[in-house]
Amino acid sequence: MAHDLIATHDKQSALNARYGADSVPTAGPWNATIQLLLAHRSVRSYKPDKVPAKTFETLIAAAQSAATSSNMQTWSVIAVRDPGRKSRLAALSSNQKHIEQCPLFLIWLADISRNDRLGQSEGVKLETLAYHEAFLVAAVDAALAAQNAVIAAESLGLSTVYIGSLRNHPIEVAAELNLPKGAMGMFGLCVGYASDSITTEVKPRLPQDAIAFSEQYSIGNEPEMRSRYDAKLAAFSKRNEMNAYTWTERVITRMAKTSSLGGRDQLVVALQAVGFPLR
Ligand SMILES: Cc1cc2nc3c(=O)[nH]c(=O)nc-3n(C[C@H](O)[C@H](O)[C@H](O)COP(=O)(O)O)c2cc1C
Structure with a gap:
């Protein structure tokens, strides 16, 4: 009782x-x-403690357990731990300090390139990959996978924060991560143990x-x-x-001016450049 x-x-x-x-x-x-x-709460200050390798594997297993459209699995993830690379990605993502501070920065990709390679090796042109729908499916897949990883991380005492400004410079991010055509970073995810000072x-x-x-x-x-x-x-x-x-102020600040998109008003052009024709 x-x-x-x-x-x-x-x-x-x-x-x-x-x-x-x-x-x-x-x-x-x-x-x-x-x-x-x-x-759940987003955390923007981290201890330097690394995320253990087995913990990382568990997060990925949780991510791969998410539903995925028609089982096409049109997403991938890149784990960035190298301080230099995190620093360069932070510079491309409006200099958010938690990107450099977190021990593990995950980049979640909408990724139709693997399916494309499959088609090429089988000698079949996958016509559907050229359509906007293919990008949307891949973006949804990536988000569902990432959110499963977030829940798994929080259940293991880790904290996270998504980084949408990773889309400010998609072409430069693609170059930094050596992405094939048909893969694009949808968002980053800082993962680590929250600083003791965090009371959010x-x-x-x-x-x-x-x-x-x-x-x-x-x-x-x-x-x-x-x-x-x-x-x-x-x-x-x-x-x-x-x-x-207030929320009203927040919405207006975030949504009233194109300038607050941080370059993402050019997203269609960038997507086409990195291999999503968006027909
Ligand atoms: C796709 C996505 C992108 C986000 N991008 C950022 C970001 O670039 N920087 C940041 O500090 N928080 C980012 N956030 C976190 C949101 O600001 C946060 O989830 C929201 O304010 C609600 O707060 P909570 O997560 O603590 O509940 C992002 C969240 C999502 C879902």
């Missing part, structure tokens, strides 16, 4: 942290996996009513939900990032 009470308290705390105490769903079925998922809280999310609908899309009372979420994110960012910004 005591165990049940503790478990109830733990799951309620996890939901409170994720949504704020005023908009938690009632706790439903629960287990250690759900508890782990709800406790779980970052609250929009209430479920704002993003999960029944049968058909519903805008509902979105303005009211947004303003309540704005207050929560401002309080969170003030406590954790010394800068009280």
Whole structure:
């Protein structure tokens, strides 16, 4: 009975942290996996301790266990540990310091090159690889694999942060990693043990009513939900990032100006250059 009470308290705390105490769903079925998922947070400061080789293999096994479209397995991953290479990749990814600091930087690739090589060796032109759909399938595959690795990493006491700015300079990244045509870095992932000084809280999310609908899309009372979420994110960012910004401010800062894309407004051209025709 005591165990049940503790478990109830733990799951309620996890939901409170994720949504704020005023908009938690009632706790439903629960287990250690759900508890782990709800406790996710990105970490941007790492100890120098290496990720053991067997741990890395486990992360990759978890990644390869993700669903993959038609079992085409159109993704790959490159583990970068060399400080010089991490430093060059950081310079290509808006100089984020955690890229250099983390012991293991994983580059997740949308990769249709292996399938292309298969076709070539069998003397069959794989016509479908030229279409936008092939890129989308590969990008989705890479993301699903990476997220499985993130969950596995967190379950083993490691921390992570994705690096989307790896797409700022896809051609230079492809050269640095010696990528074949038809492979492109979708995002990086810093992996390591969080610095002892890290106390980042779980970052609250929009209430479920704002993003999960029944049968058909519903805008509902979105303005009211947004303003309540704005207050929560401002309080969170003030406590954790010394800068009280609302979600509204964050969205506008991130999405209003093409310049905030950091070069990714040229992504179609870069994708075509690295071997995704995008027909
Ligand atoms: C595809 C993707 C790219 C991201 N790129 C970056 C990045 O370049 N730098 C960074 O510090 N965080 C990056 N993030 C982390 C997000 O900022 C973070 O997930 C979000 O603010 C929610 O915070 P949480 O992960 O702690 O819950 C990225 C996340 C995703 C999913």
